[in-house]
Amino acid sequence: MSAAPVELPRWADTALVPLVSVVAALLVAGLVVIGIGENPLEATALLLRGALGSAEGIGFTLYYATNFIFTGLAVAVAFHAGLFNIGGEGQATVAGISAAIACAALGAVPGLIPGFLAAPLAILAAAAGGAFWAFIPGWLQAKRGSHVVITTIMLNFVAATLIVYLLREVIGKPGSMQPETPDFPAGAVLTPMHQFLAPVGIKLPPTPLNTAFLLALASLFAVWLLIWRTRLGYAIRTVGANPRAAAYAGISPAAVTMIAMAISGALAGGLAVNEALGVQHRLVLDFTAGYGFVGIAVALMGRGHPVGVGLAALLFGVLYQGGAELSFDKPTITRDMVVVIGGVLILFAGALDGLFRRLVAGALRLGESSS
Amino acid sequence: MRLGSFAAALAGVALSALAALAQQPIKPAVVYDKGGKFDKSFNEGVFMGADRFRKETGVEFRDFEPANDAQIEQALRRFARDGHSPIIAVGFSQATALQKVAAEFPDLKFTIIDMVVELPNVQSIVFKEQEGSYLVGLLGAMASKTNKVGFVGGMDIPLIRRFACGYVQGVKAAKPDAEIFQNMTGATPAAWADPVKGGELAKSQIDRGADVVYHAAGGTGIGVLRAVADAGKLGIGVDSNQNGLHPGRVLTSMLKRVDIAAYSSFKAAYEGTWKPGTSVLGLKEDGVDWALDEHNKALITPEMKAAADKARADIISGAIKVHDYMSDQKCTM
Numbered sequence: 001m002s003a004a005p006v007e008l009p010r011w012a013d014t015a016l017v018p019l020v021s022v023v024a025a026l027l028v029a030g031l032v033v034i035g036i037g038e039n040p041l042e043a044t045a046l047l048l049r050g051a052l053g054s055a056e057g058i059g060f061t062l063y064y065a066t067n068f069i070f071t072g073l074a075v076a077v078a079f080h081a082g083l084f085n086i087g088g089e090g091q092a093t094v095a096g097i098s099a100a101i102a103c104a105a106l107g108a109v110p111g112l113i114p115g116f117l118a119a120p121l122a123i124l125a126a127a128a129g130g131a132f133w134a135f136i137p138g139w140l141q142a143k144r145g146s147h148v149v150i151t152t153i154m155l156n157f158v159a160a161t162l163i164v165y166l167l168r169e170v171i172g173k174p175g176s177m178q179p180e181t182p183d184f185p186a187g188a189v190l191t192p193m194h195q196f197l198a199p200v201g202i203k204l205p206p207t208p209l210n211t212a213f214l215l216a217l218a219s220l221f222a223v224w225l226l227i228w229r230t231r232l233g234y235a236i237r238t239v240g241a242n243p244r245a246a247a248y249a250g251i252s253p254a255a256v257t258m259i260a261m262a263i264s265g266a267l268a269g270g271l272a273v274n275e276a277l278g279v280q281h282r283l284v285l286d287f288t289a290g291y292g293f294v295g296i297a298v299a300l301m302g303r304g305h306p307v308g309v310g311l312a313a314l315l316f317g318v319l320y321q322g323g324a325e326l327s328f329d330k331p332t333i334t335r336d337m338v339v340v341i342g343g344v345l346i347l348f349a350g351a352l353d354g355l356f357r358r359l360v361a362g363a364l365r366l367g368e369s370s371s
Numbered sequence: 372m373r374l375g376s377f378a379a380a381l382a383g384v385a386l387s388a389l390a391a392l393a394q395q396p397i398k399p400a401v402v403y404d405k406g407g408k409f410d411k412s413f414n415e416g417v418f419m420g421a422d423r424f425r426k427e428t429g430v431e432f433r434d435f436e437p438a439n440d441a442q443i444e445q446a447l448r449r450f451a452r453d454g455h456s457p458i459i460a461v462g463f464s465q466a467t468a469l470q471k472v473a474a475e476f477p478d479l480k481f482t483i484i485d486m487v488v489e490l491p492n493v494q495s496i497v498f499k500e501q502e503g504s505y506l507v508g509l510l511g512a513m514a515s516k517t518n519k520v521g522f523v524g525g526m527d528i529p530l531i532r533r534f535a536c537g538y539v540q541g542v543k544a545a546k547p548d549a550e551i552f553q554n555m556t557g558a559t560p561a562a563w564a565d566p567v568k569g570g571e572l573a574k575s576q577i578d579r580g581a582d583v584v585y586h587a588a589g590g591t592g593i594g595v596l597r598a599v600a601d602a603g604k605l606g607i608g609v610d611s612n613q614n615g616l617h618p619g620r621v622l623t624s625m626l627k628r629v630d631i632a633a634y635s636s637f638k639a640a641y642e643g644t645w646k647p648g649t650s651v652l653g654l655k656e657d658g659v660d661w662a663l664d665e666h667n668k669a670l671i672t673p674e675m676k677a678a679a680d681k682a683r684a685d686i687i688s689g690a691i692k693v694h695d696y697m698s699d700q701k702c703t704m
Contacts, residue, residue: 060445168527168558175700177463177486177528179559208441279441285559289439324442328435328449335438 018301021356025348029341050325051318059207065317069216070270071295072309073223079304080227081260082240087152088268088292090159091130095269096276098129100283103184118187126273127266134265142254181283190278210278220306236260297346399637400455401434402446404462408436412589412610417461420633444468451476457640459633480645482636487649495649496632501537502686503625503659505693506679507607508541511583512549513675514622519550521576523595525588526562527555529697534587536702537693552576556591566594573598614666622670624662655687
């Protein structure tokens with residue numbers, strides 16, 4: 001990320017500012033809830049209980065968080081290289097297509113590879129698809145100077161059109177009302193968590209949570225390792241901070257741009273792993289459902305650090321699952337209201353970030369001068 | 372006088388309390404499809420039917436609008452766990468989720484609209500859209516002066532081709548030499564909510580000479596009817612009665628009574644007569660129909676009404692067989 005105009009101590013930057021913006025967002029959301037004649041405290045309690053109050057609620061919360069971890073990391077990695085990848089939706093879409101084609105090939109030729117390799121292969125196919133779709137804007141940026149903000153968002157539309165064509169004409173299930181593929185072969189899909197943990201005696205209610213969540217946690221660690229503990233990560237951060245200085249130091253900004261974008265796209269492909277291979281077990285249209293865009297807010301709120309991204313993803317998971325439960329229990333709070341509350345949160349955490357930084361900085365200075 | 376009405380009211384309360392005692396207490400629920408509750412068409416029809424049941428019986432119902440695919444199954448399971456029954460799943464996209472949840476709760480009743488799920492505790496309600504479309508095709512062809520009529524579909528799926536195929540058969544029955552233009556708005560669910568494109572498609576059909584245009588396109592159809600009305604031609608509405616949208620410029624509407632489906636499912640459960648299985652609602656069962664009200668009665672001549680009445684009687688008796696596109700994925704005329 002670019003250097004901030006306001007200097008803050010590290011603890012304030014990583015913890016206080018996000019906390020202040022979340023609290024402010026919740027206050028404004030509370031005003032909206034009062035506006036429609038409901039009690040905001042009761043609504044908050046319902047939201048939290050719905051998201052964290054039962055094993056099933058936690059399962060759904062972590063399932064949503066899995067999506068946000070992947071898309072949040074995708075944006076964060078590109079951020080470190082000074083790139084704004086807003087094409088997570090498109091990259092996840094192509095990842096889903098790629099995984100579906102791999103699954104179709106596995107289904108068509110049984111015994112092509114040993115059974116236990118089917119799921120890893122499908123996951124690799126998804127990552128490769130996402131990486132390819134992000135590599136294109138990376139190459140255009142590095143070699144042609146086309147800005148990634150423009151190219152990534154335009155490729156979202158290309159991917160959306162591509163999946164429609166493929167699902168209707170090529171890989172779709174014939175005669176189906178919905179544009180969707182046939183079910184993936186059983187060996188290629190990920191195990192639901194309640195089945196995965198049953199052999200060790202942990203009983204969970206059935207939820208969409210599946211082993212992709214473990215992959216998401218591993219990705220958080222891997223990204224931390226990559227960015228702060230490897231030569232490539234150092235190159236990525238250097239290019240992000242100052243491309244000219246990086247070039248002077250012998251790092252090729254063009255190569256780093258393309259590599260960082262490909263890694264970013266592969267991470268966005270995790271969304272397809274969770275949704276298509278983990279939950280739906282087939283490729284459906286619109287499975288990305290805006291998770292790619294929420295990933296931008298997750299990365300901003302998490303300050304691009306895997307720990308922050310994980311916490312922000314959890315927060316949005318709580319919001320999605322708790323919001324659904326809230327609109328369930330309170331018919332006056334519709335699903336659109338839940339979108340409004342989420343939108344306020346994104347606005348405060350993302351767009352108004354600078355405002356809170358300045359406020360926090362001012363408050364800290366005031367504290368120093370008075371003491 | 373006052374005392375009398377009070378006594379009557381009291382008697383009424385006592386009677387309805389008795390009636391309520393005689394009925395089984397039920398906890399009905401509805402899960403809409405992703406189009407949302409107030410879509411002026413399909414989902415709203417279900418809501419109207421459920422609401423009518425609530426007004427008549429005083430039994431409250433719960434409902435939920437899922438925002439994504441995961442929430443469909445979540446909502447069905449949540450309602451089931453709270454003991455709601457019957458639970459109406461609206462639309463074909465809920466079939467996969469319903470299949471799972473209904474199997475987990477074999478003691479509860481489930482109803483799905485527009486799709487067949489074969490389980491011992493599921494009632495599937497599907498419609499013979501081709502029969503209603505045949506009648507409005509017949510009326511449209513008779514109203515056409517140019518002998519050219521149009522059809523604008525929403526998303527290109529077998530269900531909508533079934534509408535188109537029935538319409539074509541009705542048109543050809545009235546005027547074998549009539550020309551029919553058909554367009555689908557798109558291949559994705561976005562095609563249900565694109566009134567601008569719907570209007571453009573209708574305009575292009577009008578430019579080619581069509582003077583009656585039928586739509587089966589949900590929210591997109593609002594644009595179709597507007598474009599047709601602006602051009603001074605005639606539109607045909609779908610699902611609910613859309614005659615009043617542009618009075619005098621909507622020839623009729625093909626009614627698909629999802630409201631009756633929802634109402635009768637709740638009502639049957641209330642009276643203890645609910646049965647699983649597949650019901651196919653056509654003209655005979657009043658599941659589909661064409662709308663005649665004060666907005667379009669000047670447009671429907673006595674000959675047209677007589678022809679439509681005769682065709683309806685013939686379809687019910689079996690003298691006219693309307694081909695169902697979904698039986699063989701073909702519309703050969």
